[in-house]
Amino acid sequence: MEQFPQFKPEMKKTHTLLMPQMCAYHFRMIRNLLVRQGYKVELLETTGPQIAQEGLKYVHNDTCYPALLVIGQMIDALKSGKYDPDHTALIITQTGGGCRASNYIYLLRHALKSAGFGQVPVASINFSGLEKGSGFSMTPKMMLQLISAVYYGDLLMLLRNQTAPYETDPGRSDSLCDKWVERLSVQLAGMRGLFPGGMKKNFEDMAADFAAVPVCRVPRVKVGVVGEIYVKYAPLGNNGLQKFLESEGCEVCMPGLLGFLLYCVCNGWIDVELYGGSRGKALGMRALTDLLCRQEEKMHGIARQHGFWAPSPFLHTKALGEKIIGQGSKMGEGWLLPAEMMELCDSGFLNIVCAQPFGCLPNHIVGKGMVSKIRKIYPDSNIVAVDYDPGATKVNQENRIKLMLAVAREKLEQQLSPAADPQPEEPLREPSAASSM
Template sequence: MTVVLNSENIHVQIPPRSPEFQRTDKERFTILCPQMAPIHFALCSGIFRQCGYNVVVLPTINRETIEEGLRYVNNDVCYPAIIVVGQLIQALKSGRYDPARTALLISQTCGGCRSTNYATFLKIAVNKAGFPDVPVIPFQVNFTNDNNKGLFLPLFALKKLFLAFLYGDLLMNLANRCRPYEKNRGEVDVLVQVWVEKLQTEIMTNKYGNVSKTASVIVNDFDALDLQTECKPKVGIVGEILVKYHPGANNNLVSLIEQEGGEAVVPNILDFALYCLTSGDHCKRFAPVSFLSMLKSRIAVWFIERQRDKVRKVLRQHKRFSSFGNIHHLAEQAKRFVSICNQTGEGWLLTGEMAELLEEETLNIICVQPFGCLPNHITGKGVMKELRSHYCGANISTLDYDPGATEVNQLNRIKLLMATALRRNSFNGKSTNK
């Protein structure tokens, strides 16, 4: 149920019923999925196909996507909701997909903020746009969901999804570490593309025993690139998940940082999955969860961290690259500033990522936040003063994103942050990048 407020009345809007996606629909239907992280999602789509689902990850967004979202979602709703709804409605209207054989996939985190309502927003939008028979499939990371029985992923597929995200995180980190220093422009992105294609096949074979070997070959390939040896200031990017990873949603923030002379450091997406999986454990004193659900989450966390250990071991052998964090360590970092029962939106993870970046001497941080994002204001903006007093030299700035935010304003803030970062970098003297 959605409550709509305007100056005169309070309307209680009952969301329309969306047809349920049945297991038997999977052979006939195309499932459209909004884009979030281009490298990671490119590695995932084959896994759904292997399970018999024809999932199409929509390409990037444009101004028309935002306009389409605004036609069906009120502009005081979170920017990410406007983007994902706009993308899916735009695809439905494009005529490329038969509405009678199309379903829409949308993530649902079931927290205390509007992320819980994305599926409802989409159902209302789909109806208003004239596609009432198109099923909406909510998809959750944790194991408590029983809304999407039609989209069933067996354990082997879930394991492959985690593998895809593990390699996605590795490629994203290596690319961000090397791209600002490349001597031959475009070389890093070509190497990423080569590895995305190789990994699409490798992930299908589900060889967990290969993680160390594959990670080692990938890291060696990036380490062998001919790069400049100067040292640029590192700029961490934290914040709301979609705006953080989707280049279309954050107006190509990584490229802007690189153009301004910095090196972007983007924390891993798997940390968000692990944050969701550990949430029950952290809050069990106040909100008990079933033993079975907690056991499943603990096993998943153990399994993922075990695979990440293999990648950490490889990364530690290369001086150029930093290792991956650990979710328990991130929680410890966050605990110093906020309660880890803050689990709405990015919750304590946001504080934990900033503290971890500062510990690793990435003193420049941009916190990206959709306008009016309450969790970001508490565990992002709300802890900045405290972080600045703990870490001398912390250069933290926020960037707001909403449909009306101009790129000029964002660019000015980035330039301001970069001016301080570059000044300190030159003051400290240029050290070697190797």
């Protein structure tokens, strides 16, 4: 078997770790946590067409687009001359799915070798026990910190997305996000804000901060975004989808990363129900599901108390998905993707962009493949499946989305017309004393 350099614990002091960005707030907190543990970490936030081209040089062109981008971005960084390859290591997050998601690290190692960076070690962050000998071990403490970062990142995303498009002082919500990312990183590194009491206090303070931002709630088209995990969240993967939708005057709703975590945990007991296996493991996974869901409900409940919309409980989303897809479907985003689309429609987010990467058969089946079933249940749903691949132009993707938005605007105007039920415009909201900005 071919040998590749491993990331060794002593490299913590000598190497800079390069980590690709995916979810803005979550990954910034993870980076900060690693830095506080003594690692030198840089989040790669580079964009541009050269990244996909770099990826195409070193991985087969039928490889999934997220792998192509992540590998291209890392090689692009190494070639930039900014980093000493003898003192640089790469770190990637792995979901450990049954499709090609477990192979990214091998693809990356081969690509590094072909690009002349064979000496660069690769470490993996994952919850599924992959790459145990990589020198980067996932301790229970780290797991707790990462799970907490998922809750906090999701709440920041939820609050920011409902505030930023309406704020009267542009940039206020983004500054609040920056402030909270820093504050939470310090807390998590110090083992604070990890348990229910500390989390509740943070959730309340965060929601109060965002509720205090002055806003003018003019009617806007609301758009849900779902898809394969990387192209859904990463601006590099979806050509800045969120920014584009906001520039078109929309409010964006991105279901959180916690949903994906819960989907992975639920699959642990669904597998036993469907195919047999250890009852003990199934019971443990069910208990973990309940624990994570209880905290999710608390977080959403606090957001609602402060006047924000929050998604329905995860198990309700799961049940909605069961109406159209079997729970044994778990390659890629599996049953979660159609369940999230159902939940968005159920919550009134009828306009949806389903972001799908090139080369991702599972998500084409559970994404685009489910749209007609969803339309039968929600005839007013307005869903566009957009493919992201190195050959597709941004203009082409945005034109497809603009067509969906044209329909959405027409519907919004109909709802707002005098013949429809009156929709009073919300007055300017003044900041409350609760603001800690």
